[in-house]
Amino acid sequence: MSTSMIPFMDLKAQYLAFKTEIDNRIQRVLDHGQYIMGPEVRELEDKLINYTGAKNCITVASGTEALLISLMALGIKAGDEVITTPFTFAATAEVISLLGAIPVFVDVEFDTCNINAKLIESAITAKTKVIMPVSLYGQPADMDEINEIAAKFNLFVIEDAAQSFGAEYKRKKSCNLSTVGCTSFFPSKPLGCYGDGGAIFTSDDSIAQACREIRIHGQSKRYMHTRIGVGGRMDTLQCAIVLAKLERFEWEVQKRMEIGQQYNQLLDKAGISRVQLRPDRTSVYAQYTIKVINRETLQNRLAESGIPTAVHYPLPLNEQPAYKNLCCPDCTPVANELSKQVISLPMSPYLKPDQVQYIAANVVA
Numbered sequence: 001m002s003t004s005m006i007p008f009m010d011l012k013a014q015y016l017a018f019k020t021e022i023d024n025r026i027q028r029v030l031d032h033g034q035y036i037m038g039p040e041v042r043e044l045e046d047k048l049i050n051y052t053g054a055k056n057c058i059t060v061a062s063g064t065e066a067l068l069i070s071l072m073a074l075g076i077k078a079g080d081e082v083i084t085t086p087f088t089f090a091a092t093a094e095v096i097s098l099l100g101a102i103p104v105f106v107d108v109e110f111d112t113c114n115i116n117a118k119l120i121e122s123a124i125t126a127k128t129k130v131i132m133p134v135s136l137y138g139q140p141a142d143m144d145e146i147n148e149i150a151a152k153f154n155l156f157v158i159e160d161a162a163q164s165f166g167a168e169y170k171r172k173k174s175c176n177l178s179t180v181g182c183t184s185f186f187p188s189k190p191l192g193c194y195g196d197g198g199a200i201f202t203s204d205d206s207i208a209q210a211c212r213e214i215r216i217h218g219q220s221k222r223y224m225h226t227r228i229g230v231g232g233r234m235d236t237l238q239c240a241i242v243l244a245k246l247e248r249f250e251w252e253v254q255k256r257m258e259i260g261q262q263y264n265q266l267l268d269k270a271g272i273s274r275v276q277l278r279p280d281r282t283s284v285y286a287q288y289t290i291k292v293i294n295r296e297t298l299q300n301r302l303a304e305s306g307i308p309t310a311v312h313y314p315l316p317l318n319e320q321p322a323y324k325n326l327c328c329p330d331c332t333p334v335a336n337e338l339s340k341q342v343i344s345l346p347m348s349p350y351l352k353p354d355q356v357q358y359i360a361a362n363v364v365a
């Protein structure tokens, strides 16, 4: 096997595999010229409703915007508390802080890296309004346990499903597991566009209506601004690209799961610690992540063999300068330890079995 660089994720191979569909879809938008809120926007929303089983879908400008608009639709305001995980991308907490609300960080499980549902109840106060779990690396969090706690304390649940679109929890699709589900179509996510994009899912019609209005500057109809909103639309071209990719998305999800399985078998045999999958759910492996003690040494060794790696995430959010004052440095010991150990290996539906073997062999070496 040649040691030429293996791509960390292979967007080029994906484009070549879908070229005709994607090019045709783009050309159609150029021909009709409705770049904002063109027919592809509604078409995509309808197809995503079909796919997830959620009653409503509102496409938006990004995954971050999806989270922000959802919080706004739920009426989250300054001083409210939102329980979330510190072991995530900054966007999860950023949108909470932007509204003047307070992210309350609850520690994660060492084996799945998702929020530890057993620790949530003790973090609830009179100010808590929302629980926002993240379905990290593509695997849904413990949604039943989280929904149960939310019901008991009358809270909303927003699943940050930016990494888990296509995954299943007890045979239900991620994004359709709680009050609201938010995903991202950032190019490197399991279902990506060629720029920024995202979507909000909810089966609550009044929350859906609020999200739709907030997406276009709080308008209930043209120039009637009934609430504060944002410019948060996903443009027609990006919707067209997702529509083209959706045609083969199930095939890609299957491939991701097969490749994940192959990694699991090879690495388990060698005793390498990895993110564990719960038996009642699937992962779309937005990232394939292992845990090692000597991360930097491994990263350098893999780089020398043409294998790129990444770290998701090198610091839990409560250790980041912008969020440091929100949580004591030692109050999420598991997230702190994981941030020192995790390393993500190349993952894409277009990785070949011999490439996976080559990567695993180099990890073990």
Ligand SMILES: *Cc1c(COP(=O)(O)O)cnc(C)c1O
Pocket (backbone or CB within 6 Å): 062, 063, 064, 065, 088, 089, 091, 092, 134, 160, 162, 163, 184, 185, 186, 196, 197, 198
């Ligand atoms: C990517 C990501 C986001 C943000 O999505 P964008 O489309 O990049 O704005 C939010 N949360 C998580 C967990 C993510 O991985």
